[in-house]
Amino acid sequence: MTATAVDDHTTSADPAAAEDGKGPVTDAPLIYFSSVSDNTHRFVTKLGVRAARMPLLTKEPTLQATRPYVLVLPTYGGITGKGAVPRQVVKFLNNEQNRSLLKGVIGAGNTNFGETYCLAADIIAAKCHVPVLYRFEVMGTSEDVDRVTKGLEEFWT
C-alpha cells in the first residue's frame, strides 16, 4: 500500500505507538480529520457545532467517541484511489466503538481530482454502511456551510 508521506515518516519514527486506545475521549457530535493545510478544519469551524479534531500524527493515541457522530474527512492519494483514507482515520475507525457510533460521512475534496473526488467518504460509507451526507470542495463555500448546518440539525432530530 502507498502510505502518505506523513505516515511513512511518523510510523517509522515510532512504530510501537500504532496501537489503539487510551486516547482523548470525546462526546462531540462531529469528529473530523484535517491535515496541516487546515482546509477541513476551517469548514468545520464555520459550522458552529461542537467538534473534535483527530490528532495530526498517526503515532498519537486516537480519539474515543462516546456518542453517535458524523465524520468529516478529506481524501488523500492519487488516481488509483490507494491511500485515499488518511491513515489517522483508518486508525480511528479500527476502534470498534468508534465504528459503531458512526452515523454518516461528509467528504472534502476537489472535483479536479476526477473519479477520486471525495473517494475517502465513499470508501468509509461502503465499509461502515452509513450514508455519505454531503460533499464540499477545499474549505467549502458559505452555501455549503448553510446546507450542512441545516442538514445536520435535521439529521439529529
Added chain:
Amino acid sequence: MSEKLKLVDQVQAINWNRIQDDKDVDVWNRLVNNFWLPEKVPLSNDVQSWATLTPEEQTLTMRVFTGLTLLDTVQATVGAVSLIPDAVTPHEEAVLTNIAFMESVHAKSYSSIFSTLASTKEIDEAFRWSTENVNLQKKANIVTDYYRGDDPLKRKVASTLLESFLFYSGFYLPMYWSSRAKLTNTADLVRLIIRDEAVHGYYIGYKFQRGLESATPERRQELKDYTFELLFELYENEVQYTHDLYDSVGLAEDVKKFLHYNANKALMNLGYEAMFPSSVTDVNPAILSALSPNADENHDFFSGSGSSYVIGKAVNTEDEDWDF
C-alpha cells in the same frame, strides 16, 4: 528572459531523512505517483471524432490549446522556477522543480494533440493567433510581471491564480467535447493536466498560507487586498478572452460560470473565502460531470434528492489496513 533570475543564495545537500514540513514529502509523493506522459494516451483514436467538428469548432479548439500551451510554458520556464529562491525548505525546492518539469510535459502534450489532429498549416495558424490575441498576451504578461517582482508571497498568489483560475477558460472546452462524446481521449489527457494543476495550486497556496503565519496584521491585509485586486484584473481580462474564443459557438456565458466556480477554488487554495455567489457559479452539470463523475447533486443526502444511502461504486478498500 531579459533580466537575470535570482538564484538560491546557498545550496546544501538535500536530506530527505530530515523533514521540516511533512507537506513537502506528501506532495512530492503525490506528484511522483501521478507522473504521466502524453504518449500513454491514445490520442489517435480521436482522429475520426475531430473530423465531425465544424471548421469553426476546430479553429476554436486549436486556439484554446495554443492558449493553454502558452500558460504552461510561462509556468514551466518562469513561474515555478521563480518560486525556488523563495522556498523555505530544501524539499520545497525539489517539489518546485517537479512542478516546473510537469508544466513542460503539459505544454508538450498540447503539441501531441495538434500533431495528431491537425495539419502543420493549421497548427502554425493557431500559434500565430496566440501571439496576436491581445487578451491572451495580456494574461501571460500580467502574471509574468508579478513573477519578476520582488515579493515572494505575491509571486505565490500569482502562481496559485494561474494554476487554479487562468487555465479554466481553456479547460472548459475539452470537458464540453467530452460531455458530447467527442475528443474523449484528448479529454482524458486534459483531465491528467487538471489533476496536476490541482495539486500545484493546493501546494503553492498552502505555502502562501504558511508564509502569512509570521506576517503582521498590516502585511496580511496588504496581501489580501493585493490578491483580490489581481484576481479582478485577471478576471476582467479573462472575460474578454472568453468572448474572443467562445462567441463564435455561443458558449461564452456557460464558460463564465466555470470561471467563477474556479476563481472561488483559487481563493480557497490561498485560504480566502469564496467570492462569487452560487447564483453565478452554477456550472453546467454536464461539464461538472465530465470533470468528476462524483460531483453531481445526487450525492447531497441532506437535500433528499439522491440515493446516496446506497453506495454502488466499487472502491479500493486496502483491506490490509483495516481491522474489520
